[in-house]
Each structure stands twice: as C-alpha cells, then as structure tokens.
Amino acid sequence: MKYRIVHFMPDFVSGARYPIAALLSNAEGTRVVRSTHLPGPSCLGSKPRAAAARLVLESIERSVEFERVPLGAGPHVVLGEIRPVPSAVEDVEEWLHSLLGPSELGPREREERSRQPQLRSRGWRFFESWHVQSYVRKSFDPARDYRGWLADQAAALSSITHWVPGRERVMLMEPIYPGRDSLKADLEEVGQRLMAYHDAISRASSSVAPAHKELIVYVLKGGAEDVRLEAIGKLEDALPTPEFSVVDTSNLPRTTSFLENIRTIGATASPDLFTSDS
Amino acid sequence: MRIPYSLFPQSIPRVGPLVDLGLFLPNSTNCATAVCTPDGREWVRKKETDSGLQELLAEGVAWLFAKILGISMPEAAVNLSSPPEGSSWLSERVDAVVAWNPASADHLLNPGEVGAMLTLDLILHNQDRHDGNLLLQPALDDLHLRALAIDFGNSLVGYPTNLDQAGLAVPSVDRHLRGLPLPLLQEGALTAARTAADLSVQEIGALVDDPCSIVGYGSTLQGTMVQALHRRCQAAPTLLPIYLQRLEERDEQ
Numbered sequence: 001m002k003y004r005i006v007h008f009m010p011d012f013v014s015g016a017r018y019p020i021a022a023l024l025s026n027a028e029g030t031r032v033v034r035s036t037h038l039p040g041p042s043c044l045g046s047k048p049r050a051a052a053a054r055l056v057l058e059s060i061e062r063s064v065e066f067e068r069v070p071l072g073a074g075p076h077v078v079l080g081e082i083r084p085v086p087s088a089v090e091d092v093e094e095w096l097h098s099l100l101g102p103s104e105l106g107p108r109e110r111e112e113r114s115r116q117p118q119l120r121s122r123g124w125r126f127f128e129s130w131h132v133q134s135y136v137r138k139s140f141d142p143a144r145d146y147r148g149w150l151a152d153q154a155a156a157l158s159s160i161t162h163w164v165p166g167r168e169r170v171m172l173m174e175p176i177y178p179g180r181d182s183l184k185a186d187l188e189e190v191g192q193r194l195m196a197y198h199d200a201i202s203r204a205s206s207s208v209a210p211a212h213k214e215l216i217v218y219v220l221k222g223g224a225e226d227v228r229l230e231a232i233g234k235l236e237d238a239l240p241t242p243e244f245s246v247v248d249t250s251n252l253p254r255t256t257s258f259l260e261n262i263r264t265i266g267a268t269a270s271p272d273l274f275t276s277d278s
Numbered sequence: 279m280r281i282p283y284s285l286f287p288q289s290i291p292r293v294g295p296l297v298d299l300g301l302f303l304p305n306s307t308n309c310a311t312a313v314c315t316p317d318g319r320e321w322v323r324k325k326e327t328d329s330g331l332q333e334l335l336a337e338g339v340a341w342l343f344a345k346i347l348g349i350s351m352p353e354a355a356v357n358l359s360s361p362p363e364g365s366s367w368l369s370e371r372v373d374a375v376v377a378w379n380p381a382s383a384d385h386l387l388n389p390g391e392v393g394a395m396l397t398l399d400l401i402l403h404n405q406d407r408h409d410g411n412l413l414l415q416p417a418l419d420d421l422h423l424r425a426l427a428i429d430f431g432n433s434l435v436g437y438p439t440n441l442d443q444a445g446l447a448v449p450s451v452d453r454h455l456r457g458l459p460l461p462l463l464q465e466g467a468l469t470a471a472r473t474a475a476d477l478s479v480q481e482i483g484a485l486v487d488d489p490c491s492i493v494g495y496g497s498t499l500q501g502t503m504v505q506a507l508h509r510r511c512q513a514a515p516t517l518l519p520i521y522l523q524r525l526e527e528r529d530e531q
Binding site for chain 2: 010011012013015046047048049051052054055056058059062071072073074075076121122125126129130179220221222223249250252253256
C-alpha cells in the first residue's frame, strides 16, 4: 500500500504548498482521503483561492489518478512523492489525517467554514444560472403562502426551500448537493420534510388549494459520481412517482423539461399567492 | 454601429528577459514552465524549441481573435530570444483557477464567452479543448465562476496549408470536454460567429500579420492563412449549429 500527498500551490513564485488530501493506492485501486479541514482564505490569502482549493479537491475526486495529476485538476495541484504506508499503521485513514493536519478546527476555520455556500444558496444559484429565478420564490411558508392553503397543518410543517407559485399549480422544491459532507443527513431531512408535506396535502381541504401540487427534489451537479447516483437512487426509493419527482440536473433533457415547467407555471403566478418576503 | 476592429490590439506584447522559476507545470503535455519577468509578473511559458513555431503562431492568432470576439483569456506576450532557445509564448498566470469540471457548469458567470470560445475553436479548427484548457476562476465563492479559455496551440491555424485543405471541416469533438451547459452558451456562440463572419479579408490580414511575422512566415503562407480563415469566418454561423449539435450528441452518449 502506498500514498502521496496532494498539495495546493497558490502561486509559482513563493512555491508555498498546502496539503489538501492524500491519494491512497492498494490492490483495489486508488482513493482520495480528504484533509479534515482545507486551508481557508486567511491561510491562502484570498477567498477565491480558498474556493479554488475546494474545487480542486472535487476535481481530483471526480477523476482519481495516482501516478500523475489528473488533466482536469488545474495548475495549482502538485503531488508529493510516492511513499509506502508503514507496515505498523493499523488505521490508514486516521494516520493520513494526522499527516494532513490537526483534526480539530480552530475558531477562525470554524467561522470560515460556516461562510461556505449553504444548500439553499447552491439551489438558488442553479435557478439564477438558468434564468428562471424570477419565477422561483425562496422559502415556502405553509402558514401564509399560496393564500394559506396549508395553514391548518402548518404547525407540523417546516418551510420548503424553494417554490414556484402558479394559478392552478404549485411546485415545492428542495435542493440536494451530493458534494456536501452532510449528504446523508440532508437526504433524511429532505425526505422527511417532503413526506410530511405529502401527508398534509392529502389532508388539506382548503378551497384555495392549487389543483396540482408537485413535490420535487432537484439534485445539483457535483460530488463523486457513485455518491450522487446512490443519493438519487435513495431519493427515488423513498419518494416514489407520481407523488414526488427527483430531478437530476446533470441530465440535460430532464433539466430542460424541469426548467420549462418552472417557466410555464411561474408565468401564471399572481402576487396574492406569495407573501412579500418569500 | 459596427465596432472598428482597428481599436483592438493587432500585435502581441513583447516582454523579457525571463527568469525561470524551475517549475514544470502540472497538467502540462507540452513542457510548459513557470517564469517571471522583471516587473514581477508570472507567466506560463511554452518554448518554440519544445512546442514548435506552429503552436506559437496558433496561440498568437487565437489571442488576437479572442479580443475581438470577447473571450476572456489570460494576458499574453512573446519573448523573442535568439537561437538556440528560440521564441516563447507566454500566458500570464491567473490567480486561483481550477480546470473545467462539469459539476461547476451551473455556476458560470460568463457562459456567453464560453460559447464564443467554441466559435473560435470552430474557426481555428481546434480539437484540443479538454478539461485542462478551460479554466474557472472563483469570484469570491465557488458558486460564481468566471471561465477563461487557454491553449489554442494545437489548432490547425498553426499550419496554414492544412487549414486551407480542411476547407469548412468542423473539428472533431471526440476528446472535447464534457458537460457544458450548451443552451446557455448558444447565444454567445452565435453572436461571436456573426462577428467573425463580418470580418473582411483586410481585417483578418491585419490580425494575423504580427503572429506571422513573429514566426517568420512570408506573404504566401500568410495569404493562404488569411483566405482559409476568411472562408471559415464567413461560414461560422452555418457551421456552428452542426458543431453544437455534435457536442450535444456526444454528451448524451
């Protein structure tokens, strides 16, 4: 078994290198062991550099190679020497983590990490990029939005991250980003939230309810391919059609149809369907 | 009103002397090294002796075309050294960039420019648009990324006679990077194609004059290049849908 450290090198002149991961190779193949904490803006000198370090790591995980830097990793990646894992090491991952830096985050790192894009921001950026943000509302409040159609059930419901109001239809949408450390918890939370809405919708008897309600999870691009496929599989098992939809945004035809739906439904919205701050 | 193209750069800046930083760059398939100039600027250097005159020519022509078509590229320069080292193409180091990753496709701030880059690849017959040749630069966070095109060195335009013989052939997409948000790029690509189609023979001649003089190409080869480029520029709005269609079909495979 052998390993090598993956360094992030922000500039050529200083040559400073920051360990961000390790590549571990054995008979089964090569895998990436992430550093518990990536260097932040205060360490690398700027927010864009810290963001670049995060993106580099994602690229390396996408196309794992041991012998050379993957073509898609970019110019800031330098691989350390290939070394054997000492035979006395029992827990290789733990040992590699100890090489990559302290496992506990300092106060500044905790603060920097909390400033990284949140799930709702990632989802909103997707809608911005595809120019449908004017149809999408942030945070569906079950007590007030869509004329309070779910107000009777609101006590048992938390808000929905994004939604699209229409004259007769409503889309309630939750984002999932497979690259998040908290993916497992995110999947559980989103699944439970949408199931709760499904139950509430089936019980609601309001005369102002939309004729068609769509409960949607949209899975953003990113994360290792096997992880995202597994996440999509779990969602489709837990949230079956036709009651729910899982949209894989890396599938262009599916995404095109999803966006067209947003435009079609959103174009029929009127201001009385949403509260001003949603 | 049409922008007078004489307002755009028609020559490539010269810089020197160079200080070698002793660093071969990761991902380099053609011996790119890191150098700096006395003013402290850092550059990625490709030596004529490693990559050939054709690559230097292709880079120069592409860089000047990119200015007109509105494509973000790193600043560039040439270092005219004497033999045996030869001249070098220099592309300024851009801070905090990563290579193209389809996972970032929904975070582009300048999709139109990426579309224009595809148009330029089409015109120059560049088949070398892999992940490493489209850089992404975070603007504060990793959800807002500016794309920069690099490395047109393997374009057929570096070989004027071959480009001429290629006629209106569309570049192969077999090794093209995957996952571009093509619907978001189309408008920028078409605008660039129309801009290119509007260029006269004289304007194209003025654009390629400096790169041709750097590599010592005479009037015959330069004339061949101008005619070939003019034909391809004029056909760009027609060829572009074919090229984009092939990219879309390849991504669906």
